Each structure stands twice: as C-alpha cells, then as structure tokens.
Amino acid sequence: MKQERIGDVIRQLPKVDLHVHLDGSVRPETVLAIAQLEGIELPAYDADALLPFMQVNDSCQSLTEYLSKFDFTTRFLQTGQALERVAYETVAQAAGHNCHYIEVRFAPQLHRRLGMTVEEAIHYVTQGLKRGEQQFGIQARAIGICMRNHSQAENFEVIEASAAYIGKGLAAVDLAGDEASYPPELFREVFARAHKLAIPVTIHAGEAAGAGNVYEAISNLGASRIGHGIRLQENPDILDMVLKQQIPLEMCPVSNIQTKAVAGWETYPIRDYYDRGLNVTVNTDNPSVSGTDITREYRILSEKFGFTAPELARIVMNGVEAAFLEDSNKQQLKKSCGEAIHALGIHL
Numbered sequence: 128m129k130q131e132r133i134g135d136v137i138r139q140l141p142k143v144d145l146h147v148h149l150d151g152s153v154r155p156e157t158v159l160a161i162a163q164l165e166g167i168e169l170p171a172y173d174a175d176a177l178l179p180f181m182q183v184n185d186s187c188q189s190l191t192e193y194l195s196k197f198d199f200t201t202r203f204l205q206t207g208q209a210l211e212r213v214a215y216e217t218v219a220q221a222a223g224h225n226c227h228y229i230e231v232r233f234a235p236q237l238h239r240r241l242g243m244t245v246e247e248a249i250h251y252v253t254q255g256l257k258r259g260e261q262q263f264g265i266q267a268r269a270i271g272i273c274m275r276n277h278s279q280a281e282n283f284e285v286i287e288a289s290a291a292y293i294g295k296g297l298a299a300v301d302l303a304g305d306e307a308s309y310p311p312e313l314f315r316e317v318f319a320r321a322h323k324l325a326i327p328v329t330i331h332a333g334e335a336a337g338a339g340n341v342y343e344a345i346s347n348l349g350a351s352r353i354g355h356g357i358r359l360q361e362n363p364d365i366l367d368m369v370l371k372q373q374i375p376l377e378m379c380p381v382s383n384i385q386t387k388a389v390a391g392w393e394t395y396p397i398r399d400y401y402d403r404g405l406n407v408t409v410n411t412d413n414p415s416v417s418g419t420d421i422t423r424e425y426r427i428l429s430e431k432f433g434f435t436a437p438e439l440a441r442i443v444m445n446g447v448e449a450a451f452l453e454d455s456n457k458q459q460l461k462k463s464c465g466e467a468i469h470a471l472g473i474h475l
C-alpha cells in the first residue's frame with residue numbers, strides 16, 4: 128500500500144486508547160481558561176508559551192524527569208468543574224482521532240488540594256466522560272490510579288472509592304508513578320483489596336524498571352493488563368509467560384522513547400513483540416505531556432516498523448478485546464470497530 132493511502136487509512140481507522148492519563152491530556156488553552164476562572168497566576172499567558180511548562184522535549188532523560196511535568200498541570204485540576212471539563216475534553220480529543228472507546232486514568236488523591244474528596248474527584252471525572260460520550264457518540268470509562276509515592280492509607284482509599292463506581296463509569300484500578308524507586312511488591316495488600324472487591328487491575332510495569340516487575344504485577348498484584356511492559360524483552364522466561372497468558376500490553380511508543388524505557392527506536396520492541404504473538408495494544412499515555420495523539424502513534428508503527436493496514440487493524444482489535452468494558456458494551460464496540468475496519472476494505 129502506498130504511503131499516502133496508508134496515511135488516509137490510519138486517519139480513518141477506528142481506534143481505541145486504553146492508556147491515557149487525564150492530567151497528561153490537558154491542553155494549554157484549557158490551563159489558560161482555568162487559571163483565569165480561578166485567578167491562578169501563570170508563567171505565560173499564551174498557549175504556545177505555556178506549552179514548554181507542560182510538555183517534555185527530546186532531551187528528556189528518564190521517567191522521573193518526565194513525571195516532573197505533571198506538577199505544573201495538577202495545580203489547575205483542583206475543582207470539580209475543572210476535572211469535569213478536562214475529562215470531557217479528553218473524550219473530544221479522542222473522538223477527533225476516530226477513537227470509538229477510551230479509558231481515561233487519573234489519580235484522585237492528586238486533586239484534593241482544595242478539599243475535594245476522592246469520591247468527588249471520581250464523580251466529576253465520570254460526569255465529564257459521560258457528557259463526552261453523549262456529545263461524541265463514543266464510549267469512555269475511567270480508571271482510578273494508586274500512586275507509588277502515596278501512603279498505603281491513601282491508596283486503600285482509592286480502591287474503596289473506585290469499587291463504588293464500578294459499573295458507574297469507572298472500570299478498573301492502576302498503579303502509576305516512579306517505578307524505579309517503588310517496586311510493585313510494596314503494593315500487594317492494596318491490590319489484594321482490589322481483587323477482593325473484584326475490580327479489574329492494570330499496573331504500570333517494565334517501564335522504568337526490569338521485567339521482574341511485570342512478573343510481580345501479574346502474579347502478585349493480580350494485573351490482567353500491563354501498562355507499557357517494554358522491558359519484558361530483557362527476560363525471555365517472563366516474556367514467555369506473558370505470551371502464554373496473552374496479557375495485553377498497553378504500549379505507548381512516543382512516551383516510551385521519551386522516558387527512556389528503551390534507548391531509541393532501534394531497540395523499541397513493538398515489531399518483535401507483535402511478531403512473537405504478544406498481545407500488543409497501542410495508546411497515547413499523555414497526549415499533552417508527550418506532544419502526541421493516537422493517529423501519530425499508529426503512523427509511527429507504519430513508518431518506523433512497517434506495520435501494514437491489516438496489522439494495525441489487528442492491534443486496534445486487540446485493544447477492543449482488552450477493554451475493561453461491560454460485556455454488552457464490549458460487543459457493541461467490537462461490532463462498530465469491526466464494521467468500520469471492513470468498510471475500509473481491510474480483511475483480518
């Protein structure tokens with residue numbers, strides 16, 4: 128297929144984004160608007176000049192450096208109104224890239240500086256997602272994040288509050304933050320509670336630390352999906368286990384290069400993982416922080432790794448199958464994506 132034609136196909140391809148952070152999706156224009164509403168002082172007053180405060184550049188050396196960008200944006204996400212708005216806008220952005228479904232993750236404990244409760248934070252995010260669903264005709268769910276640098280009590284609180292929203296707009300829980308400093312073993316009790324409450328679990332692992340963390344996340348934290356899993360390639364036995372169990376990997380190519388999960392595109396393992404039969408999905412992680420979007424991620428797969436249109440469609444359908452979505456909604460999603468793929472003349 129010619130390059131222009133595959134560009135068109137990628138634009139028109141139905142997509143899903145299973146790994147996108149709310150606080151990594153805030154547009155600079157929205158920061159300007161919220162700052163004005165709430166009387167917050169800014170280091171710059173136009174969108175272009177604000178961007179460097181919110182976005183990494185090519186010089187980013189590590190996940191910790193990458194995560195420092197979130198400190199800036201968090202200040203503007205402390206009211207129910209702001210959370211509802213950015214959740215809605217995240218759905219709008221995804222719909223603009225022909226996503227049929229997104230799972231938007233966020234850490235409720237990061238939005239409590241003005242006294243909001245964990246439940247309220249979840250309430251406003253799910254409200255914003257619902258407004259987006261109605262407006263754009265796509266489906267959206269929230270994922271509640273426990274943070275690696277938070278106390279066990281704070282993380283337990285996230286699990287309990289998330290349980291109350293299962294089936295009401297929230298679909299799963301996650302663990303994010305500084306993986307190099309906080310190994311997953313520290314969170315066994317927190318996720319045992321999630322397991323007891325029957326909440327689906329995904330865990331950021333194998334991004335800023337080795338494959339052993341992927342093993343721990345699956346075997347002892349009950350993860351049924353893995354965020355990133357890039358460093359699985361360092362351990363053939365664990366890779367084999369993930370292959371056999373067909374655990375979906377939420378890969379986020381642009382972010383993974385920026386956080387130095389691998390040294391560069393030459394060693395990015397997505398082609399190898401796909402060819403081995405690993406359950407690969409492609410996602411954005413943080414569109415604003417990374418300066419990416421889901422169309423761009425798919426384009427990179429085509430341009431840098433030679434993925435064909437049917438292979439890209441297969442990756443979309445891997446994401447559909449991996450969605451933490453209630454059964455009947457998932458069937459609906461399968462149908463809408465399957466039909467849109469078929470309409471593009473792609474045969475799986």
Ligand SMILES: O=c1[nH]cnc2c1ncn2[C@@H]1O[C@H](CO)[C@@H](O)[C@H]1O
Pocket residue numbers: 148149150151190194197232233234237272303304305306331334382412413
């Ligand atoms: O790629 C990532 N790896 C680990 N943690 C992340 C990543 N992207 C964002 N966050 C963390 O998740 C929090 C809630 O959304 C963000 O504030 C950031 O600290």
Ligand SMILES: [Zn+2]
Pocket residue numbers: 146148303331354412
């Ligand atoms: Zn992430």
